[in-house]
Amino acid sequence: QSVLTQSPSASGTPGQRVTISCSGSSSNVGSKTVNWYQQLPGTAPKLLIYTDNQRPSGVPDRFSGSKSGTSASLAISGLQSEDEADYYCSAWDDNLNNWVFGGGTKLTVL
Amino acid sequence: EVQLVQSGGGLVQPGGSLRLSCAASGFTLSNDWMHWVRQAPGKGLVWVSRINSDGSSTNYVDSVKGRFTISRDNAKNTLYLQMNSLRAEDTAVYYCARSNYYDSGGHAFDIWGQGTMVTVSS
Numbered sequence: 001q002s003v004l005t006q007s008p009s010a011s012g013t014p015g016q017r018v019t020i021s022c023s024g025s026s027s028n029v030g031s032k033t034v035n036w037y038q039q040l041p042g043t044a045p046k047l048l049i050y051t052d053n054q055r056p057s058g059v060p061d062r063f064s065g066s067k068s069g070t071s072a073s074l075a076i077s078g079l080q081s082e083d084e085a086d087y088y089c090s091a092w093d094d095n096l097n098n099w100v101f102g103g104g105t106k107l108t109v110l
Numbered sequence: 111e112v113q114l115v116q117s118g119g120g121l122v123q124p125g126g127s128l129r130l131s132c133a134a135s136g137f138t139l140s141n142d143w144m145h146w147v148r149q150a151p152g153k154g155l156v157w158v159s160r161i162n163s164d165g166s167s168t169n170y171v172d173s174v175k176g177r178f179t180i181s182r183d184n185a186k187n188t189l190y191l192q193m194n195s196l197r198a199e200d201t202a203v204y205y206c207a208r209s210n211y212y213d214s215g216g217h218a219f220d221i222w223g224q225g226t227m228v229t230v231s232s
Binding site: 004032033035037039044045046047051052053054056082086088090097098099100101102103104 | 145147153155156157160169171203212214216217218219220222223224225229
């Protein structure tokens with residue numbers, strides 16, 4: 001059972017916009033910044049969004065992040081086949097004194 | 111090229127020990143917090159441990175406290191994870207990662223190692 005809650009799966013067709021949600025609590029998402037990671041099959045995770053809504057250099061602007069209260073979201077517009085991956089949200093948790101991750105959302109491009 | 115190169119890992123019996131290494135290349139990790147994150151087969155990411163830049167402060171997830179020890183040798187630009195009293199549930203791919211502090215007000219894991227598999231089985 002992950003501290004941050006994500007839907008296990010999401011899907012969309014090429015060109016569509018999909019949103020992946022991440023629900024936490026006041027000790028993590030509600031008071032700390034949220035990061036998003038993309039993990040392609042068989043590879044290490046890659047930083048996709050940091051501090052709620054910032055993109056590292058090289059990440060396409062099709063990817064965007066937002067946060068409201070104790071929930072965060074990752075939006076992917078103009079969906080492409082290479083976006084098929086697992087996506088994880090993460091934040092520091094003040095109660096656990098740990099970094100915590102969501103359980104991950106497997107995105108399928110139909 | 112900026113990268114973290116991992117070594118160690120393998121098959122170990124329950125109760126055994128293993129040491130993982132993570133060497134930085136293309137940058138100096140001496141100013142950075144460093145972390146270990148693991149992923150059991152078919153499961154999600156779980157943060158394991160962190161160490162501050164000079165090694166004076168460490169934190170662990172409850173499930174590994176007292177069994178795992180994170181350390182670093184800044185002169186060798188290398189991070190370590192000593193794993194003792196290993197259990198079947200420690201079986202996972204272990205990743206090392208650097209956390210970077212951003213002016214926008216938080217940390218994120220911006221550089222990841224390639225991962226190394228640890229299998230605990232008799």
